[in-house]
Amino acid sequence: MASHKGMTYKRAGVDVAEADRLVRHIRSLALKTPRAGLLAGVGGFSGLFDLKSRKLRHPVLVASTDGVGTKLKIAFMMNVHHTVGIDLVAMGVNDILTQGAEPLFFLDYFATGRLRPRTALQVIRGVAEGCRRAGCTLIGGETAEMPSFYADGEYDLAGFVVGAMEKERIFDPRSIVPGDLLIGLPSSGLHSNGYSLARKALLEMKGFKLGRRIAELGRTLGEELLEPTRIYSNVVRRLLQAVRVKGMAHITGGGIPGNLPRILPNGREACVRRGSWPVPPVFELIRRSGGLSQAEMDRTFNNGLGMILVVGKREMNRLERTLKKMGERYFLIGEIRRGRRRVRFVS
Numbered sequence: 001m002a003s004h005k006g007m008t009y010k011r012a013g014v015d016v017a018e019a020d021r022l023v024r025h026i027r028s029l030a031l032k033t034p035r036a037g038l039l040a041g042v043g044g045f046s047g048l049f050d051l052k053s054r055k056l057r058h059p060v061l062v063a064s065t066d067g068v069g070t071k072l073k074i075a076f077m078m079n080v081h082h083t084v085g086i087d088l089v090a091m092g093v094n095d096i097l098t099q100g101a102e103p104l105f106f107l108d109y110f111a112t113g114r115l116r117p118r119t120a121l122q123v124i125r126g127v128a129e130g131c132r133r134a135g136c137t138l139i140g141g142e143t144a145e146m147p148s149f150y151a152d153g154e155y156d157l158a159g160f161v162v163g164a165m166e167k168e169r170i171f172d173p174r175s176i177v178p179g180d181l182l183i184g185l186p187s188s189g190l191h192s193n194g195y196s197l198a199r200k201a202l203l204e205m206k207g208f209k210l211g212r213r214i215a216e217l218g219r220t221l222g223e224e225l226l227e228p229t230r231i232y233s234n235v236v237r238r239l240l241q242a243v244r245v246k247g248m249a250h251i252t253g254g255g256i257p258g259n260l261p262r263i264l265p266n267g268r269e270a271c272v273r274r275g276s277w278p279v280p281p282v283f284e285l286i287r288r289s290g291g292l293s294q295a296e297m298d299r300t301f302n303n304g305l306g307m308i309l310v311v312g313k314r315e316m317n318r319l320e321r322t323l324k325k326m327g328e329r330y331f332l333i334g335e336i337r338r339g340r341r342r343v344r345f346v347s
Helices: 016-030 071-078 082-096 116-132 195-205 222-223 235-243 255-262 281-290 294-298 313-326
Strands: 038-039 058-068 102-112 138-146 155-166 181-186 244-250 268-273 307-309 331-338 344-347
Touching: 058 082, 071 082, 071 155, 071 195, 071 222, 082 102, 082 116, 082 155, 082 235, 082 244, 082 307, 102 116, 116 138, 116 155, 116 235, 138 307, 181 313, 195 222, 195 281, 222 331, 235 244, 235 313, 244 255, 255 268, 255 294, 255 344, 307 313, 307 331
Parallel strands: 102 138, 268 344
Antiparallel strands: 058 155, 102 155, 181 307, 181 331, 244 307, 268 331
């Protein structure tokens, strides 16, 4: 019978000392994402945040959780890990922005089979950068080393964001009426959705290599696919201060048809004009490579719009002035009409 004398947690595949060293590095990164209200952050059993610091009369907490999905496969293939942390923050933060909430703090969960400190640190650096862009603090997280659970060199990510807002500022879908306008804010690319289909079309069916420079993209395919998800905190915050916004939709998995109806009341349809915004070339490359229908593209990808806002016609001049002052691109992509709650594309 084999002897287990001298067995340790490290020999079983979990290096606690290495994890402790990583936490010390993460703490230094978290300290670079300060925010008023932070009482205790990375290093303890939990994070503490003083909600009174926001000086809200009737505060409502707004929370969301998400991951990065199979975009991680591209990071593994390229051995580039400093951008997916930004994606992680973006996916959760953009969701709570659609309520009009201000992101306060973020927690991450990093799980892998064998802890590679250099890789993990790159990922968390991206998380910290995402928090900086979003204006929230990295208040805590968890690093899990689980031998044989994940393939060698792979990991998974999850993120959790909490924000706050005044109760009276919660959007009322009933305020959306026929004649209201749809304003699209451009995405930075695929963001973090549709990568299973994108990889199938580009890498398997077309046979592209990630290191190949694609003329129409102006860079390598890998660089394009790892472009971080855009974080809309700054533009949304400024707009909400200047304009009466009636609703916002984060265009993620499901595309425009799957996300825009979520903010509409019954009896309202969103009429979206094709050709009213420029579609980045990566989407056409995917469509052509996979022989995909327009309907499949619509329900899988954001097709160039990461956030859609609903505003009344009287707000349009103020919205345009605000966005132009910020140097932000935007597109008038359609309007609200009477009808079944859905998206209808028109030419």
